[in-house]
Structure formats: C-alpha cells, structure tokens
C-alpha cells in the first residue's frame with residue numbers, strides 16, 4: 001500500500017458535526033426477484049467521510065441512486081439537514097445539496113471538458129457561455145488540475161475523466177458529496193489526489209459518502225464505514241480502528257483467504273507471442289515476448305500508453321511493426337482471435353459486453369461451437385454451462401435472461417471475464433481485470449488467471465492497482481510516455497517498487513506530482529490525444545460542403561438546361577422550398593435531442609385543413625393571426641400527444657409518431673373527406689408575391705431567422721443543453737440538465753413549426769386538401785440529415801437543414817427539367833438521405849446495424 005497520504009485522527013475529527021447532514025432511514029428496493037436493499041439506515045454528519053462497502057451486488061450503487069434521485073425506493077426516507085427529500089428527480093436532489101460522481105460516470109464524451117463542466121454547474125455559478133473556456137481553465141487551475149478545457153472529454157485518459165468528474169462535483173460546493181467508486185480507474189498518484197480533495201472538502205463541512213472496493217482507501221481517509229451484505233445493513237464502524245480483514249469478513253459473511261496464488265518460475269517457457277518494433281498512437285516502438293505460463297503486468301502512471309500497447313498486442317487499431325504468434329504474423333484482431341489471442345477492455349458499456357444480449361448469452365457467445373452440434377444449440381448443455389459459470393464467477397444475477405445493464409458494475413465485469421476465459425485463449429490481454437470487483441471475487445479472479453497461466457497460456461494485465469500487479473504477476477513491465485522503461489521481476493517485487501519505477505521516470509520529466517503544500521497538480525500524459533476538434537468543426541465542414549454542392553448542382557443544371565437560373569424557375573423553386581424548409585426546421589429540433597417525428601406531414605395537412613375552415617376571408621393580419629393560432633394548437637395538441645406517447649408511455653419515437661400520424665391523418669379526412677374550403681388569398685399574396693429578386697421576401701426572412709437561431713444555439717447554454725440531451729440523455733440528466741423537459745419542449749416546438757409549414761402550404765394550395773402534406777415527412781427527415789443532423793442526436797446545424805432542403809429541391813427540379821421519370825424524384829430523397837447517413841462520421845447506419853456488437857470484440861462472436 002502506498003501510504004504517503006494518510007490522515008491522522010485529529011485531521012479526521014476536525015470538522016465533524018454531531019447532527020446528521022444526511023440521514024438514510026429504512027430504505028428498501030426490490031428488482032424483480034432480487035431484493036437489492038432491505039431496510040438500510042445510516043447517517044453521515046457534516047465534515048465526515050463515510051465509506052460504504054460491500055461485495056458486488058450488495059446494494060451500494062442502489063443506495064447512491066436513491067440518494068441522488070436516479071432510483072426510486074420501495075420504502076424509506078432520505079433526509080438532508082433534517083428535511084426529507086420527497087421529490088425523486090436528480091435535479092431536486094442536486095438542489096437539496098447532494099452531488100454525485102457516478103460509478104459509470106456522467107461526462108458526455110462528444111463535448112469538451114469546458115462544456116461538461118458548464119453543464120454540471122449550478123445556474124447561479126455558471127459564467128456567460130462565451131467565457132466558458134477561460135472559466136474552466138480558472139476552475140481547473142484553482143484545484144491545481146492541468147487538463148486542457150478544450151479537449152473532448154472522450155479523449156481524456158480514464159483517470160483524468162474521473163478527476164474531472166470529481167472537480168465538477170466539488171466545484172458545486174455540495175452539502176453532501178457522493179463518490180461511487182470514483183477512484184477505480186486512478187493510479188496511486190490519482191488516488192492520493194482524490195483522497196486529498198475529499199479531506200479538503202470535508203474540512204469545509206461537506207458530508208462525504210464514499211463507495212469503494214479498495215479497502216486501503218477506507219483505512220487511509222474514512223472516519224466511519226457502513227457495511228452492506230446482500231442488501232442488508234451490517235453495522236457502521238469506526239474506520240481507523242476496524243481491521244481490514246474484519247471488514248472483509250463482515251462483507252462476505254465468512255472467512256476469506258486473502259493470499260495471492262503461488263507463482264512458479266516461467267522464464268524458460270515457450271514464446272507464445274512476440275512483438276517487434278510495435279508502435280501505434282500513443283505508444284512504441286516496443287519489443288515484447290510473452291511466454292507460456294506467465295502473467296505479465298503492465299504498469300505506469302495513468303495514460304502513458306499501457307492500454308494502447310495492450311490493444312497493439314491484439315492488433316487492434318492503427319499499429320506498425322510485427323506481432324507474431326505460432327509462427328504467423330498477425331495483422332488484424334480477427335486473425336488474433338483465430339490464433340487464440342483475445343483482448344478484454346475495461347469499458348464495459350461500450351466494449352466488453354453485448355448490451356442487447358442477455359447475461360446468459362454474453363457468457364456463452366464465445367463458445368457457441370462447444371454448446372451446439374450440427375449448427376443447433378444444445379439448450380441443456382448451454383443452460384448448464386451458463387449456470388456453472390455464474391456459480392464459478394459468483395455472479396449475482398436474478399435470472400440469466402436479464403440484460404447486463406441490470407447487473408451491478410462488478411457483476412458485469414465478471415460476466416465479461418467469464419466470456420473471455422471460456423474461450424480458452426492462448427494469450428489473454430486484459431485491461432483492469434478487477435475494476436469494480438469486490439475483495440473476495442478479486443482473489444477468485446487472481447486464482448482463475450493463475451490457472452490460465454498454469455495451463456501453459458500467457459496472461460497480460462494492465463492495472464492501475466500496483467498492489468495487484470505486485471501480488472499476481474511473474475514480471476512487470478513499466479511504461480512511461482509510451483515506451484517500456486523498466487522490467488521488474490514479479491516474485492518479491494513490492495507495490496512501492498512498481499510505483500517508484502514509474503515515478504522516477506516522471507521525476508526525470510515532471511508530469512504528475514503531489515505538491516507538498518496540499519496543492520494537487522496533475523499533468524497530461526505523454527500520449528495526450530489531439531485537441532478537441534469537436535463536433536462543431538465537422539458541422540461547419542458539412543455546411544461548407546453542402547454550399548459547394550449547391551453551387552455545383554446549379555452550374556450543372558444551368559449547363560444542361562440553359563434555363564435553370566431564369567427568374568421564373570428560381571421563383572418556382574422558392575415556392576417549393578418554402579414549406580419544406582419550415583418542416584425540416586421542425587424535424588431538426590427533434591433530431592437534435594435524439595428523437596424523430598414522423599407525424600409532421602400529417603400535422604401540416606391538419607394545418608391546411610384547419611386554415612380552410614378558420615381563414616376563409618379577411619386581411620393579411622387576420623389570416624396570419626389564424627395561422628398563428630393553428631400553429632399553436634398543433635404544437636399543443638399534436639406535440640402533446642407525441643410527448644405523452646414518447647415520454648410517459650415510453651414508446652419508441654418512430655412508432656409513437658407513426659401512431660400520431662395515423663390519428664391526425666384520420667382527423668383530416670373526417671374534417672375534409674375531399675379537397676374543399678377555399679383559403680383567403682391574402683396570405684398567399686403576402687407570402688409569395690413580395691419578392692427580393694426572384695425569391696419571396698418571406699423566404700429570405702426565414703433563412704435569416706435560421707442563421708440567427710443557429711448562432712444563438714451554437715453560443716448559448718440553451719443550445720448546449722439541447723445537444724447534451726441528444727448526445728447522452730442519461731448523462732445529461734446526471735449533470736443536472738432536465739433532459740425530459742428539454743425533449744418535451746422540442747416535440748412541442750416541432751409540431752408548432754410543422755403547423756407553420758402547413759400554414760405556408762395552405763397559402764400556396766388555397767384549399768383544404770386532406771392529402772396535401774403526406775410527401776413532406778420523408779423530406780423533413782432527409783434535409784436535416786443531409787445538413788449534418790444524426791439519428792442518434794446532438795448533431796447538425798439549422799442552416800445545414802436549409803441547405804439540405806435546397807439540395808433536395810434542386811435535385812427534384814433537375815428531374816423535371818431533364819424530363820426524367822417522375823419516380824426518380826421519389827427515389828432521390830431516399831438515396832440522398834442514405835448517402836448522408838453513411839457519410840456521417842459517426843456512421844449512424846453502422847450504429848443501428850451493429851448496436852449489439854461491442855466495438856473491438858465483434859470478431860469474437
């Protein structure tokens with residue numbers, strides 16, 4: 001244990017108050033057959049650091065979820081400063097003063113560090129949006145953290161991400177700070193940083209609730225510790241005086257053997273994998289040999305290329321150099337898997353688990369050949385294999401048919417590990433094998449890995465926990481700035497020697513040091529990824545590309561027809577473009593927050609039908625007023641129905657809005673079974689006849705409005721919040737953005753804007769036609785997608801939608817001018833949309849098709 005930062009009893013007692021700041025009273029929670037919590041109560045007073053420990057699945061995260069408002073308890077009360085917190089929303093719990101750093105994080109990877117900090121900051125403390133980079137720089141510097149605020153959060157090393165989460169939480173000056181395994185990805189240096197920050201926060205009167213599996217941290221920093229076992233309370237104990245072995249026994253309910261498995265000398269084993277001059281982004285060149293029977297550890301300060309090397313050994317990503325196994329060169333991960341080299345990453349959500357498959361399927365998917373005969377699954381064999389694995393790895397699951405997301409973090413890790421080890425790989429490469437795993441299961445995993453090695457295979461482990469490397473490995477490779485800088489023998493090596501080996505490298509080139517004056521200074525790793533280019537640049541590029549395409553199409557059309565740029569043709573084009581531009585803007589807002597609205601075409605038709613009854617005569621002002629009322633009614637009624645179906649009944653947006661489309665379409669037919677009801681011509685005259693050159697003035701105004709709204713959305717907190725909801729609704733919610741409210745607002749706005757499109761259409765067609773809007777739905781989706789919006793949300797510019805509309809309209813016009821088959825004008829938007837989807841850098845199509853396949857492991861299935 002690195003014990004350079006332990007707090008004495010005086011420091012610990014300094015600020016502790018007597019009355020509880022947080023009181024958890026009698027909380028219970030059941031998930032199906034699993035009783036996650038059963039009548040749990042404990043208190044945390046101001047200035048106290050209170051650890052919450054227990055084995056995997058014992059209910060710790062459920063307690064955290066209930067306090068922070070993400071989980072609804074079946075019974076029990078949470079009180080803050082004596083007042084019961086009755087509302088069950090994250091935002092309310094945050095308002096009451098409880099800020100949480102969640103086990104699986106809350107940073108939105110596609111946003112910058114500064115944007116994430118801004119979203120997670122209380123409204124009263126937020127700066128003007130244009131100042132966020134300077135503000136974030138100051139905020140990070142005030143905690144002594146050197147992270148570039150313009151970097152994309154997803155590009156940060158895992159440890160930096162955790163630190164950032166903690167800074168975000170601390171900067172809100174919470175009454176209660178909740179850290180759910182907030183140190184699991186941190187190296188010794190990072191752990192010191194966090195323990196120091198916890199102490200500093202507690203000394204200012206904050207109550208800290210701290211969930212961890214690293215019991216040494218409890219010993220070093222906690223005042224009190226509450227133990228849970230199978231969802232039941234096992235008492236609250238004085239942390240400094242309770243022996244770790246006693247805590248382990250309270251958690252397990254039995255004696256636990258804490259000895260690492262024995263090692264034997266494997267220095268003469270056969271070479272199973274050889275890497276020569278291996279290099280890739282963030283590491284190399286590196287030479288490594290892996291021998292039969294050995295467990296090799298890779299150590300280093302967080303983000304010094306350890307994970308990149310591990311991926312390189314598996315031939316994942318862009319690597320150069322040679323990797324050979326069994327006399328064959330490996331050039332892809334597929335080849336690696338075929339030759340028994342398997343990688344298990346630590347990103348459970350995105351990489352190591354098939355999120356759409358059940359726990360049982362995840363366990364068995366790597367060995368389908370063994371569980372089937374003649375291409376058919378042997379169900380009995382499969383069931384007994386899954387049951388054996390669940391027992392062997394001690395996976396706490398109510399039913400193997402549950403999804404991995406319903407398991408606790410540590411149990412998910414065990415599922416991923418069991419899948420990989422079941423494949424009986426010759427070389428297994430594992431990043432953080434015991435991250436989030438409890439002490440007893442951790443010992444089991446060490447024994448399992450040793451058994452793999454004893455069978456004559458090789459195991460490589462990257463771990464931020466030097467004590468685990470010291471206890472388990474036959475040799476430890478130390479990395480600094482992407483290079484191997486030392487090799488330590490496993491037998492006899494200590495945690496301090498390992499940390500010392502990479503700390504020496506850092507001292508030679510100071511990167512991360514814990515300042516003696518209690519100032520935490522963390523510098524970037526060697527392979528710090530490129531600066532945040534961000535979504536914003538890609539969006540601007542898309543707009544520029546579309547503008548260029550518009551110019552090319554115009555030149556082509558003019559060259560082919562000679563009449564394309566005639567004022568009459570441009571005027572006709574503008575008329576066609578006008579309603580599509582409005583309805584595309586409507587769709588854009590819903591796409592931005594990760595939804596889709598298929599009912600916009602029907603809403604436009606209803607607007608036309610209503611206008612044919614409510615605006616049959618009168619001046620421009622009267623008809624415009626009628627149009628505004630129609631748009632408002634549609635926003636409230638159609639938008640309201642969509643919102644109810646999507647948000648309340650939780651129906652998938654595409655299905656929900658198809659239902660609305662059917663209902664609204666039916667209403668249109670009831671009101672106007674055949675086209676009838678003349679609409680006052682005054683509106684048409686006003687919207688279409690006043691022109692700027694050949695273009696209606698109203699359309700020019702609409703275009704300018706798009707630009708203004710775009711600029712506002714790109715440069716305001718409101719725009720950022722909408723994007724955040726689209727990029728990751730759950731995490732946005734955790735950051736304090738009212739995700740649901742934002743989505744509701746966008747659905748209402750969408751229907752209202754579709755109503756505006758309908759009013760423009762009404763002015764053009766002049767009659768209540770019950771069919772008139774049906775062709776607009778596809779165009780409304782195609783235009784924003786062409787303009788850079790994405791089905792998974794959070795992307796695109798409004799001006800891109802407008803340019804997308806222009807491209808679609810010109811293409812359709814070309815079909816007419818070139819006298820092509822009418823069907824082509826229907827095929828075109830579909831084909832263009834598909835091309836736009838496929839060209840989007842995030843590959844929405846790929847995402848849809850491969851959603852169930854974890855990245856980097858698709859080949860293993």
Ligand SMILES: Nc1ncnc2c1ncn2[C@@H]1O[C@H](COP(=O)(O)OP(=O)(O)OP(=O)(O)O)[C@@H](O)[C@H]1O
Nearest residue numbers: 031036056057058059060061062406407408409410
């Ligand atoms: N959404 C859910 N649906 C079904 N069961 C769930 C759900 N969330 C948690 N559980 C179950 O509740 C129990 C407690 O889970 P919880 O995440 O609170 O455990 P934990 O102590 O935090 O574990 P770990 O240390 O592994 O993170 C587990 O058995 C888990 O499978």
